[in-house]
Amino acid sequence: MNWQDASLFALKVYGIAAVVSMAAAAVLHGTFKALSKLSKE
Amino acid sequence: MNQSWLEMFGGIATLADAARINPAVFWARIGMILLAFLLVYLGKKGTLEPLLMIPMGLGMAAVNAGVLFLDPVTAGFVNNGEPIAEGVRTHGTLFVAPLVSETNSLMNIMQIDFLQPIYTMMFSNGLIACLVFMGIGVLLDVGFVLARPYSSMFLAIAGELGTVATFPIAILLGLAPGEAAAISMVGGADGPMVLFTSLMLAKDMFVPITVVAYLYLGLTYGGYPYLIKFLVPKKLLALPCKPVKPLRITSSEKLAFAVLACTVMCLLFPVAAPLFLSLFLGVAVREAGLTYFTNLVENVLLYGSTMFLGLLLGILCEAGTILNPKIFKLLVLGILALLLSGIGGIIGGYIMYFATGRKYNPAVGIAAVSCVPTTAKVAQKCVSAANPSVIVLPEALGANICGVITTAVLTGVYVTLLR
Numbered sequence: 001m002n003w004q005d006a007s008l009f010a011l012k013v014y015g016i017a018a019v020v021s022m023a024a025a026a027v028l029h030g031t032f033k034a035l036s037k038l039s040k041e
Numbered sequence: 042m043n044q045s046w047l048e049m050f051g052g053i054a055t056l057a058d059a060a061r062i063n064p065a066v067f068w069a070r071i072g073m074i075l076l077a078f079l080l081v082y083l084g085k086k087g088t089l090e091p092l093l094m095i096p097m098g099l100g101m102a103a104v105n106a107g108v109l110f111l112d113p114v115t116a117g118f119v120n121n122g123e124p125i126a127e128g129v130r131t132h133g134t135l136f137v138a139p140l141v142s143e144t145n146s147l148m149n150i151m152q153i154d155f156l157q158p159i160y161t162m163m164f165s166n167g168l169i170a171c172l173v174f175m176g177i178g179v180l181l182d183v184g185f186v187l188a189r190p191y192s193s194m195f196l197a198i199a200g201e202l203g204t205v206a207t208f209p210i211a212i213l214l215g216l217a218p219g220e221a222a223a224i225s226m227v228g229g230a231d232g233p234m235v236l237f238t239s240l241m242l243a244k245d246m247f248v249p250i251t252v253v254a255y256l257y258l259g260l261t262y263g264g265y266p267y268l269i270k271f272l273v274p275k276k277l278l279a280l281p282c283k284p285v286k287p288l289r290i291t292s293s294e295k296l297a298f299a300v301l302a303c304t305v306m307c308l309l310f311p312v313a314a315p316l317f318l319s320l321f322l323g324v325a326v327r328e329a330g331l332t333y334f335t336n337l338v339e340n341v342l343l344y345g346s347t348m349f350l351g352l353l354l355g356i357l358c359e360a361g362t363i364l365n366p367k368i369f370k371l372l373v374l375g376i377l378a379l380l381l382s383g384i385g386g387i388i389g390g391y392i393m394y395f396a397t398g399r400k401y402n403p404a405v406g407i408a409a410v411s412c413v414p415t416t417a418k419v420a421q422k423c424v425s426a427a428n429p430s431v432i433v434l435p436e437a438l439g440a441n442i443c444g445v446i447t448t449a450v451l452t453g454v455y456v457t458l459l460r
Contacts, residue, residue, distance in 0.1 A: 006212035025194035
């Protein structure tokens, strides 16, 4: 692996991690909203 | 007669032998003993994390002083089935043989080296990382994240800059991809993650990588305030964050999150499933109100593991470790990873500052570097110094906890793609 390939690989890793992490935040937010709604009902 | 007197004191005899045969080892042993004293001093003073540095310093001093003459098998050198010449002696200790893997040698050494059972059963298989992570889970209050999930996670992603930007630099310096990924994980500022990644991807280098990581993680408390002062003007440091609507978050909601997040993460990255399970088990135990388990994990497992982690890291700091030709590169890359992550976190803080119409303190970004709760405390300390009435700790802890999650995700991505 040369440094150009490594840079592309690092970008790919960052992209995947960013998407998964933001999805985790959405799951967290969604869970909280859903549970809050359920407990109010 | 002189020789026998000298041999009675094995540590001095091996030191004298090293001075004669290999002066680099002689100076490395002396240097490591002095470094060990410095670590204990800085730990006691509070400049570095005392929970790690006191046992680590003591272990480092003992392993570099307590070297004696051993036969190669006792010292952990595997002969690969070849007979070892009679009378051959080598330098070794009675602590651990880190790279022994052949079953017969391992069984032999287990009965001789006093820390070998703990090392083999807890350290070299990553169990200690999982136990520490379980303890971190118990300390995490996901309520701080639930109050502001997107901004906290955004900051956490920004605070991983060093974890990815260091990778190509490490490749450029000639490291193998697995080694490059493991040393890049220092940018996540989470010791257990570095240990886990290096065990998975760079087993032969995991001792120096983990030692470098833990040495540097102690520096976040002392070094990051200077980075904040350099990058954030005093006027902005005194800025309060825009208040968020207070939420009433029940423990059931936090428990549901822990279960769901753990399941989803394990589905996505099974290779890092032990870490995810450990982290969220800690969160779940706390939120389920299992007081006995919480006390067990927090008081016994976390502190017990931290003590043995520090001690074993010290024991692994033999002179041979720093004579590894790659150690200088690891030292440079480790500090670079932490520096870039700190800069990334503060850039994230600035983006939040502009996105909220200048109602966000950019210094909070440093807390995205997930050294829980050290970097959150650093952010609050720097802000308090500029304006004692401003409290940013809730925002900082949100970013801090998200930082742990993003670092675990990055571990999963690296290990999945490179294993």
